[in-house]
Amino acid sequence: MENELYDSILIGAGLTGLTIAHYLRKSGLRVLLLEKNSVPGGVIQSHAENEFIYESGPNTGVISSVELVRLFHELRLSFEVPQQFANARWIWRKNRWEPMPSGLISAVTTPLFTLKDKFRILGEPFRAKGTNPDETLSELVIRRMGKSFLEYAIDPFISGIYAGDPSQLVTRYAMPKLYALEQNYGSFIKGSIAKARIPKTAEEKLVTKQVFSVNGGLSVLTDALVHSVGSEAIWCNCSNPTVSPGADDSYVVEVERKSEEATTGSLLKLRSRSVITTVGGPLLPAILPFLSPAEAEPFTTLRYAKVVQVAAGYTDWKGIPIKAFGGLVPTVEQKDILGILFPSALFENRAPEKGALLSVFMGGIKRPELYEYSDAQLKEIAVSHINEMMQTGQQPDLLRIFRYPYAIPQYDAGSGKRLHTIKELQFRYPGLMLAGNIRDGIGMSDRVKQGAVIAGEVIEYLNIKKFM
Ligand SMILES: Cc1cc2nc3c(=O)[nH]c(=O)nc-3n(C[C@H](O)[C@H](O)[C@H](O)COP(=O)(O)OP(=O)(O)OC[C@H]3O[C@@H](n4cnc5c(N)ncnc54)[C@H](O)[C@@H]3O)c2cc1C
Incomplete structure (x- = not known):
């Protein structure tokens, strides 16, 4: 409550905030999550209605990080993995669905790509690697695979993930694994073959890259996190939080908290040894009013x-x-x-x-x-x-x-400046962490990975401070 000194106050109780809070609580820290909405979970919300279970946010994730596998294990949850059709993707072309090629042979026989580009795909392992670190995804794909591959494979794929435009997204920020394949192995095809041969630990073998949900919908995951964190540590209906650096290396967080019945909220002044934001870029400057216009700019301009x-x-x-x-x-x-x-x-x-x-x-x-x-x-x-x-x-x-x-x-050309600003701010304001999808990836698996990593950093910071 008001006179209590929290170890960590988190702003936003979506998947990122809940994952971080889960790990901080597991370490015995005093944690408080402030959430604007009336329920936690962020964009993950499953709905059961008239024999249908549907999602209003993400429908599926990909098992692509050990942190996600570990979290499910800790929460005693099982992935619901499709028994069939998960790898079948359709692409709309000339008034009908065509199967998206899933290997070299289907890439050569599909009507989606031109004959010229099919030859280009076969020659991909022998093409020189790119030298422009800020190359966009479309530039990269045209250079290595051809225009029809961009139009009928990468463009729809990017619509499905980013709802984005490959000519705006910078590969090393938006698709860092793809960027690394070319940079480290000289080719996507050579890189994929070489990576498949790297021996894996038992835990890494559980990172199957399969599509997943949870039986009953993805809210089962966020509900399990809420249960682990404890609902008393999550304050919903909290608006306009502002953070300011206070005395003794702590932070003051002011927030308006509305009870279920009241129409107006009461203004609370809280203190914490660390503060973690998990909200989107454009929302950050209002929460961190001490940012200069130059420091705020990389967040407000994140599209x-x-x-x-x-x-x-x-x-x-x-x-x-x-x-x-x-x-x-x-x-x-x-x-x-x-x-x-x-x-x-x-x-x-x-x-x-x-x-x-x-x-x-x-x-x-x-x-x-x-x-x-x-x-x-x-x-x-x-x-x-x-x-x-x-x-x-x-x-x-x-x-x-x-x-x-x-x-x-959209991780576009402004990303380098934004990532640099995050590092600088976190250095200048020890105990302040800027998390969420402003960095480290957009998928659920990325959010959980970031949550686990940031929780580790905060725990280390708070432990060091204890002995100073
Ligand atoms: C429509 C849609 C489809 C998606 N599809 C997929 C998919 O298929 N696969 C996949 O892996 N990922 C998908 N994603 C992305 C994935 O859902 C997100 O990466 C993840 O759920 C985001 O979690 P988060 O906690 O970072 O953000 P959020 O879920 O946005 O949580 C942030 C929280 O902060 C709160 N907040 C905001 N401002 C304030 C404030 N001022 N004070 C207090 N609280 C505040 C919000 O209310 C919210 O609860 C999709 C996202 C959307 C929107």
Whole structure:
């Protein structure tokens, strides 16, 4: 409470904040999470309604870090991994779905790429590596694989992950593993083969790169974290937190906390030995008012893709058999959607037995105006695209629309300056940590990895301070 000195105050109780808090609490530290919304979990929210379980935020993650595997183990949770179709991805081309090639042979036989680019792909291992560290993804892909590969593989893939534009994203920030493959091995193909041969520890073998959810939806993960942290350490309905460096190397956090019944909040003044922010870049300067305009600029200029997600449920599906993870739409095909995911094809109990649950994505960095469309317009776009692409004339039995003004950060050319500023601020203000998707990746696995690493750094800092 007010006169208590916390070890750590975290701002934001999404996956990042909850993961950090889980590790800090495990070390016996006094932790408080301040959350703006009425519930924790951030963008991860699962909903159960009329025999459907749907997500309003992320639908799936990838088991791509040991930290994620460890966290699931500690929380006694199991990954729900699809038994089939997880590797089948469809790409929309000339009014039909084409399977996305999954290996060299299918890359050579697919109609998605031109003959010239198929030869280029075969020659990829022999091409010289790039020398521009700030090369964009499209420059890199055109240089190594060709334009049709950019248009029908990378562009839809980037829509699916970043809702972004490959000509804006800088490879070493947006796809650091891909960048490292070329830099370390000279080629994506040679690098993938060499990496597969590196012996793995038993724990590393559990990092299967498989797609995952959790039985019952991804909120089961954030609920388990809430349980581990303790709900008394998570204050929801907290608005306008501000942080200022105080005396004795501590921080003062002022925040307005609204109780469930009250319409206005009471202003609280809290003290903590460390403060960790997990919110998006543009929201940071209001929380850290002591930043100079030059220090605030790399955060305010971090662009986020605006995304609309529409969950569409069908009790008795009459469209084409759904045997894939999802379908993505290349920009050159000029449709109003980024793609459709098929959660009920992958996971148990997402729709009634003969039904289907689809998730349609729209907007993104290339079509931000769609975010402003009315619900009726968005519904029209979602249903007409499902009808055309999935060959059905049905109306969905369930349709829910979710809008995200700050869905996915775009790691573009401004990233170097932002990362440098984060380092400088953390050095100048010991005990202040700037976490969240302003750095270290956008996926759930990245968020958990960052959470575990930052918790370790904070624990080390607080332990050192104890003996000073
Ligand atoms: C639509 C969508 C689809 C996605 N799809 C995928 C996917 O398929 N796979 C995948 O791996 N990842 C996906 N992601 C990304 C993934 O969901 C996120 O990386 C992760 O959940 C973010 O967690 P976080 O805690 O960093 O941020 P958030 O979940 O955004 O949490 C930040 C929290 O801070 C709170 N907050 C903000 N401002 C304040 C304030 N001033 N005071 C107090 N609290 C504040 C917010 O309310 C929020 O609860 C998707 C994201 C979105 C939006």
